[in-house]
Each structure stands twice: as structure tokens, then as C-alpha cells.
Amino acid sequence: MFNKLKVLEIGHDISTLYCGRILSIMGAEVIKVEFVRCEIPSDVSPKNRSESQKEFLAAMNGGKKAVRIDLSGDNGKRDVQNLLNNSDIIITNVVEGKEQHSIFSYSEVKQTNKGLVYLLFSAFGTRGRRSKWKGTDLTLFHMSGNAPGLIGPVSEPQKEPPVRAGGYQGEFLSGLTGCTALMMAIFRRNITGAGGYVEISKYEALVNQTIAGLANMAFGGSAPERDLEKVKEASVGGMVGAIGGVLPAKDGYVAISPREDDQWDRWVQLMGEPEWSREERFSSRSGREENHEELWDLIALWTKKFSKHEIAQSGQDKHIPCFPVNTVEDLLADEQFNHRDFFIDMNLTDGGSLRIPGVPYKLSRMPMNLVGSPAPESGQHNLELLGHS
């Protein structure tokens, strides 16, 4: 079904690129539309980028086509109109109401294409008192309530600011959120024939990550203070107290979470039942939680003797939730990811190839276009799609 869908992608932020990438993997024909003499706000323009950043953009654009249109003349406008009228979906992050952009605004396009599903990514939505505010991965992450929970040990909270997550997680999450809404809108169109306009506020997409915290607020709870150094790595990665922690190993770290009593009993067995483990204060989950700092020190005496993989494997052999704290290099070598052929080979123009992440779902029936054609050059498909170069 997706191979019959034509998608126009107009925009340069990671959310739009990622949403387009997922649609391309699902089999849709995704066409990147770029304009001559019409400025589109760009987060990730490939100019002056490092090789890694250029290849990252190539990975985001794999499987897509690209046209480049000069909007200053009638021919260009006609080309755009034709594309718009023959499309099923438009995804864009172009919010600003510049006159040049009005040709692909929803209010214009819906006049001639009633079945169109239009998806707009913006920082705070286009309604309300912050609709003109600008936002980036950094600023939206900070505002969304996610940052204070991220930081590990802080010794001087007045000097060390909250930090956002790396890897543009907010942008990826927004792109994914847009794709979810879009899939629902397409499903409704299958039934009713009606298209529609869908808007993603990236701020809300990030806030939605904190729904447990929001529920706590609704029930009169308080927000946790920023963790100070005293809680050590026990709190890293959202794990607190006896629920789990990150512990030093001979060659790095290991993350463990023997939170249930039976898991804890097996963990104690694994450590060879040290004397301290029989102390009354560690006998219940609440006791372990209360005394987690001492516990962390005591467990660390044992974990430091072994490698992170040894601990993780012997823990998992006893059905204890534990994993090595991996680097990306470890990840690329991981037998589980490789067994499942998770990574995809992306061919490079010089003949080499790079491994890039695939998708986390294996579908038993629906074909996917995972590898796709290499990222297109700007305007590469003008002849095919517009009939002229």
C-alpha cells in the first residue's frame, strides 16, 4: 500500500528528514523538494560539515528522490502545483508565513487536493502565545522537563547546568511522533477518503516523554531535585536506589537492576553470598533502597574484579537483569544486533560502505525498502519527475 503513496518532503530539520526516511522504508515514494531563490530555514545544511555529518545526512536521505525548482518563474510554479496536486502526503517544517512559502501552505494546497494529508513540524505549534517562539533540539529539550533527570553526579549544581541528551534525541523523537500521527491520518483517509492537517509541536513530543512525572504532578507529587554527587552512579540512567545502578567493572561499567527479591537473592548468590549481604538492612527491597549508597560501595568491591561482559553474562545466566555499559564500538560488534541483521550497509559514492541503523521491527508480511537508493543529489530527479532538468 505504501508503494502507492507519494510524499513531498519540504524542510531541513532532522524531524522532517527522519519522518521522510521512515516513510521511504515503508515503501512510499518520498520526494525532497528544494527551491532556488526561496529560502527554507535549515537546521542541517550540508555546507561546511564534517564527513561524519555529511554521511549522517546521506543516511537520513537514503531511498528518497530530489527535485530542485526555481520558484521565480511561471514554469517553476507550475511544476510545484503539479507535484502538490499529485501527492498524498506533505511533510514540512516550514512554519514562517513568508509569501514565497504560501504556494505549499495547507490552506492553498487543500483547495485543489482534498485527499492530501499535511504534516507540519513546529517548535511550539502554530496556535497560542508561543507560536512565534523558535526552538531547537537544545532549547526544547531543556524546556520539556527531561534535562534534570538526565544528569549523573553533580558536585557543584550552581556551576554545572542541566544537560540535554546527545544525538539529537528530541529531533528523532519528534520525527517519530509525526510519523505515528501520520499513519493514523492515512488510516482514516483509507476509510473516509478525507485528508487533513496534522501538527506536531516538538515541545509536546518531548513533554510526552515525561508522562509519569506529569501524572505525579497531577496527583500532588513533587519533582525530584537534581541529583547530587552523593547518589553516585546509582541514579544514572533513570535508575534509583536499590532498583539498580551502574557499577565499575575491570574494563568499564556494568548496569544492573536486581530489583525484585528473587532477583536480588540470585544476585547475592552470584557474588558468592558475602557476609554483608546477610545484614538485616539489606533484607528487603525498601531496606536496600534506603541504604543504596552503602550497597553501591559494597557491590562495587565485587564487580571491580570482573569484566563488564563477564558480569553481564553470568548475571543473565541466572536471569538477573544486567547489561554491560557499552560504547558504540561495542555496539557495532554486538552479536545480538549482528545476528538480527539490524545494521544496513549504506553504499558510498567512492565504492565503500557504512553500516547505519535499520529499524527495530521485523514484519512478517509487509515488505520494507530498508536499503533504498543512495541519497540523491539536489535536483537529481528533475527530469524523471518534472520532465525537464
Added chain:
Amino acid sequence: MRLPLDGIRVLDLSWIIAGPTATRLLAIMGAEVVKIGSSRRPDPSYSGPAFHSYNQSKHYASINIASEQGVEIVRTLASLSDVVIENFATGVIERRGLGYQELRKLNPSIIMISSSGVGHTGPKKDHVAYGSLLQHYTGWNSQSGYPGGTPIKGGLWADPWVGMELAMVIATCLNYRASSGEGQYVDFSMAEALVGSMAMSVIHQQITGQPLLPQGNEDYFDLHSGVYPCEGDDRWVSLSVRSLEQWRSLCDLVGALEFKSENPKNTLSKRGANNFISNWTRQHSDLEATEALQSLGIASAPSWNVYHVYQDDFLKESNYLVETETNDGETRFMPGVPWWFDDGLTPNVKAAPKLGRDNRLIFRDLLGIEDKEYLGLVKSKVLE
């Protein structure tokens, strides 16, 4: 206005966080979600506030699926459903006789999605996992932290992220079924969901042979960015400068005139300008600073915790936070969905149920179990 998933029934055998946050989105968008639970094996979040957001707008029926009759009832429910979702440890659902191969015999076009920590194939398929551990296993957390610091800080929380991706895949499969008539089985790996967004780190490692170090509050795609202290205790403002014009406006605002014509990427200019910026931000509240910067066209926002987010009226105005009567009879603002359809569609944001609240609706009305049999099932603890 019709909700997109009106008429779709989802049998929800998932629990804890990732699965429930997915079916929550489906329920709010119109699907009839039938969550199955048992007092013998309560959902770990059941007694806390989070349950009220993870399970909004669902039906909740109590069935002991460790019993043969319980399994039989679940099989009948599956035969009447469009989608089944589960996140038991690998192999559990098959041992109970509820695997995809069994369910498709009853309902050939069923969509079944099985989510687990690392997927249902491979040498680690039986590994016991929690989302927070997978954030470490995948290197996801290694991307975050202060520049130059130890890269073992956290990332975004895995579970609700996975919930969003599960909902996306389910909606995709519904689309595929609408055109092909075919259901299917989905093997979903939470760990892979995290790595799905790690293209930049994965590519950098291969090209340079080195890990992409945490950039903290700096940004590859900004000319200048940072987080600065504001008036008050532990209050901060973030900003991103994307053009030289914005840089010049910022220098004017904070009085850093000598850096106005300098390259913001130059380390010395950056350090010098940062002193001016901090001196200025310290004299303002986080929101005052944000508003002043936004009025110059510079992306900026306070760095908030969830209390600040909730207290700010903006999310109520945008209808993300929706006034709901929760199942204790109180009225509260609860989270809705992070999207907006402009055609008058009102998301179905309702309270999370109590366990067993919908037993009558599901067992008598939907399955047609007679009163006498129903009472027998309660007595024999099949429904509990």
C-alpha cells in the same frame, strides 16, 4: 469528527511501561483497547500515579491467564480483535498457547506485536531487560554528558519512546491490512528502537575510529549555544544562535560589543562572550531571559523540571494537558497526545480504569458469558 482508530479493537496483554504507553496512544485516538490483568500479577505501576497516565482511555478486565480457562477466554478475545500486543519475556506467550501461530488460526488477519528487550531471535533473546538497562547496553547513554566528562549519563527515557514507536508500527500494520487484507506478526526489539536514532554516533565511529564524544549543551549545527544561570536557585536558560545576525543581536543585548564582529566559533570569542551572557542572564528570571531572546528571533527556553512544565499554563492552552476525572473521582489535568488535527477531532482522553472495572462489559456484553458461568469463573478464580 471520526477518530482515526474508531472501530479498531486492541487486545492489550502488555504491562509495565513501553507496551501500555503505546496502547494509550491508540485508545486516545479511538481504538477500543482491552487491557488484561490479574490481581495475582498486578501491573507494577498499578498503585502509583503513573498508572493513571500509562493506561488512559482503556478498558480493564481481570483474567488469570495462568489458568486454562483464562487462556481460553483470551483466545476468544483475540478472535474478536484486530491487534494483539504483548511484552512478556521471550517464549512465555507461546507456552501459554497464545502465540501468533495459534492466534492466526482463530483470526487469520490478526496483527500481533511482540515487544521484548532485545528481540525474539538471536543469542541474547532470553536476556532479562529493563528499558533503563538497555540505554546502557546500546551505547545510547554514551552520547550524553558534559563535553570532556565521563560519558555514562542518561538519555531520554527508553520506555515512552518505545511506546511511541510501537504505536507507529501498529498503525502502519493497520494500513497494510486495510489495503492487502493481511495481518502479520511483528517482532519488536526495544534495544534496536534506541539504536534506530543513533545514526550520527554509529557513522562517526566508523569514519574516525573514535566515539562521538558528548557535546553537552553545545551543538554541531548551531553557531553558538549554551545554558546559562538565571536569577533564583538552580534556574537556567538555554539558547541556540543559528545566524550571524542573531549573534550580533545577542552581543548587543548582553553588552558584548567587542565580540559582535568576531567569529562565534572562535574559542576565545566564545569564552569572552559567554562571560557577558552569564552576567546578563543572572540578572533575569529564566522566562524573562527567554522572552528577551525570543523577541530578537533567537531560539531560547528555560531549563525546567517537570513541576515547572506542569505549572506553566501553556500545555493546558494547547490542550496537551486535558482536564480529566480520574478514577478516584477527582478532576485533574492529565497528559493527552502530542499532535493536533485541525478538523475538530477531539482526542478521547479518559481516566485510567481500575482492575476489573470492565469485566461486565467484556465478559457478558462482548463475549456473551451468562451470569451463572460468569459467577463460576469468579469463584474458581479464573476472573480475578
